[in-house]
Every structure is written in C-alpha cells, then in structure tokens.
Amino acid sequence: MKMGKRIVLALAAVGAASLISGCEWSQNLPFEWPIGHKSEELGAPGLGMQFIKNEQIWKARIAANSDVPEPQPPAAQGGPAASTVYQNVPVLGHLSIGEFNRLMVAMTEWVSPDEGCTYCHLPDDMAAEGPYTKLVARKMIEMTMRTNEGWQKHVKDTGVTCYTCHRGNPVPQYNWSNVQPRKVPARLANLNQNLPSWDTAMSALPYDPMSLFLEGDQEIRVTGPEALPIGKRRVMTKQGEETFALMFHFSKSLGVGCVYCHDARAFERWDFSRPARVNAYYAIRHVREMNNEYINPLVDILPENRKGPMGDALKVGCSTCHQEVYKPLLGARMLDDYPALATSGKAAEEPAPAATEAAEGGSAVKTALAE
Numbered sequence: 001m002k003m004g005k006r007i008v009l010a011l012a013a014v015g016a017a018s019l020i021s022g023c024e025w026s027q028n029l030p031f032e033w034p035i036g037h038k039s040e041e042l043g044a045p046g047l048g049m050q051f052i053k054n055e056q057i058w059k060a061r062i063a064a065n066s067d068v069p070e071p072q073p074p075a076a077q078g079g080p081a082a083s084t085v086y087q088n089v090p091v092l093g094h095l096s097i098g099e100f101n102r103l104m105v106a107m108t109e110w111v112s113p114d115e116g117c118t119y120c121h122l123p124d125d126m127a128a129e130g131p132y133t134k135l136v137a138r139k140m141i142e143m144t145m146r147t148n149e150g151w152q153k154h155v156k157d158t159g160v161t162c163y164t165c166h167r168g169n170p171v172p173q174y175n176w177s178n179v180q181p182r183k184v185p186a187r188l189a190n191l192n193q194n195l196p197s198w199d200t201a202m203s204a205l206p207y208d209p210m211s212l213f214l215e216g217d218q219e220i221r222v223t224g225p226e227a228l229p230i231g232k233r234r235v236m237t238k239q240g241e242e243t244f245a246l247m248f249h250f251s252k253s254l255g256v257g258c259v260y261c262h263d264a265r266a267f268e269r270w271d272f273s274r275p276a277r278v279n280a281y282y283a284i285r286h287v288r289e290m291n292n293e294y295i296n297p298l299v300d301i302l303p304e305n306r307k308g309p310m311g312d313a314l315k316v317g318c319s320t321c322h323q324e325v326y327k328p329l330l331g332a333r334m335l336d337d338y339p340a341l342a343t344s345g346k347a348a349e350e351p352a353p354a355a356t357e358a359a360e361g362g363s364a365v366k367t368a369l370a371e
Helices: 003-021 054-064 097-111 132-150 161-167 209-213 235-256 277-299 318-322 356-360 364-371
Strands: 038-041 048-055
Touching: 048 054, 097 161, 132 161, 132 277, 161 318, 209 235, 235 318
Parallel strands: none
Antiparallel strands: 038 048
8 A cells, every 4th residue: 555655646746747847747757767868957956946858859859950051161251242243232232242152052051952042033133122032031131130149148159040940941840820719619718728739838728829929029927926916016817827828838949847947946036047047038029029020021022821820920939949959959159150140230239128027036137137
C-alpha cells in the first residue's frame, strides 16, 4: 500500500510540474530520467526552476536550426555607390556596387533560391516596380535594418538577417493571421476560447492571443493575488486567460517553460525574474512594431494567396524567428557577415516604450533596463 501511495504522489508531482511548465509532460519532468531527459537549473535550488530537455526532441530542433548558409565571398572594397549605377534603389543605394550585388545574391539564397532574381524583378527591366514582391522586399529590408539598429535590447549584437525568418522560403513558415471565429456548441457563448489550438499549445484558453497582443498596443495583465483589489486597477478573469494563452504561445515558440523568464515563487515579481523576462518585454514591443508599421500596411498590395482567412497580412510572431529554440538559429551571428543590414545609414531613434511593468518592478529589472 505504501509503495502504491508513493507512486501516486510521484505521478501527481509530475502532473503539477507539467501544468506549470506549459509544455508536454515528457519534456518537463522535475528530475532527470535515464531515458534522455536532462535538466538545467535556472534559479536557486528547491524552486522548481528547471529547464527540462528531451534529448531526442532537442536534437531535432538543433538540426533544424543549425543549417546556416555559408557567407558569400567578400565584396571588393571601394567602387561607386549602387545608386549611381542602378536605377530605383532607394533603400540600398548607399552601398558600394560590390556590396550591393553581394547582398542581392545572399538575399536570393535566403528567400527565393528556386525562383531566383525574377521572384522580385522583371527579367527585362530590373528597375521596374511591377512585381508586388519587390515592394514587399523593400519594406522587409527596411524592417530588418530598423531591427538591428533600433531594437538591440531585443536582438542584442547578434542581430537578424532575412534568413532568420525565411530559411529559404519566400514566405516564412512560421507566421500567423487573424483567426476565423470557430463554431461552438449551441447555447454556449463564443468567447474565442475553450477550443484547443496549436498556437496555444493545445490549451483550452483563448485561441487567438496573437491578434490581441502582437499587434496594436493592448496591455498584458493577469489577475492579482488579492480577492478584492480595492484601489487598484482590476483585471477581469478573461483578460488573465488571454495573457496565459499568450504565455503558452511564447513557451511553444521558444521551446522553453515558464521559468525561463519567471521565478516559480512569484511569477509577477520583476525583481525575482530572470533577465530573459526583460528581453521578452522589449521583444513583444518589437514584434508589435514590425506588424503595425511594416507588415500590416502591405495588405492592399498582397494577393489573396498571401493573406490569412480573414483577409489580413501574414504577420510575425515569436515563432517566426525562434522556431522552437530560445535563440534564433541557436545564436548564429549572420549579421557579422552582412554589416549592410546592420544600419540604414540614417539616424534612427531608440524605441522608448512606456515601461510600466518595469517601473512597478524591483531593482534587478531597473538595473537591467538601465544597462
């Protein structure tokens, strides 16, 4: 009887750990198993802050994120600016002709290796504005430069290139769009939840948190620890559920559990949180800017087959770059080989989001923000 009770208690502990982690239970056991699970302690011992890895799954993820193209041969130094040789190059015209051509070859490999240059250009008139893909590509180049120049609090010195998202595909495989309202049984309120979705790790939470939080500027909040938060801003339960759905999306996109950013003792405490939470704070606002300022304005020129079921543009989320690993391409520094994408050559203002959460947080986060 005692042995049976111990087994039941152990299984209960495993189940509880699985719920907290937000991923499949086989990846998030709170201890090491002899069947290929390994844990990495992220916080103080005894807090349950283990990063659990299923070796078989992680080997597949590593393989999928390790195929980084070899850089193109260096361009000859000097030479005239591309804008003096080619027509209609408003974004990259400041580059030397050699560096411009080198970057064009790399971009073709990153985005359209099968289609080649004619994916964006007319074969008999390379300067023409005709293909919509050329207009999109121009906007995406601007977005990449803006990312590397103005969002270093998110991408650090590693930066991004077109390959970070595209991986040899004209359209990144990991994207999202507004979800069609899903049918629910009769007499039940359709609150856009309680219907499992892969975007939220098959949880019965609101199934479209991306359109709520990864465009626009809706605040991300959860219910507080008080039963009656008198004198404080109240957060409805539904808002808290929407936030949890977003957290599940983060967890799935980065291949990590909740404690990768949060302390298991007090999820809401900034002074207890890991530095990754500060990075995530800026990442959310960076993704919003990409969708609001660069992708959504393209919807009128996109063909129907490049839109979502609700007629909106295919947008970026955390999974677009990360693809189930906590560092895109496992931290490969492709930008070092293509400094032309590091800056637009124009002064860009540093983003200054209203850091409400950080202002309410502890000294550890304030220090991290200051750095």
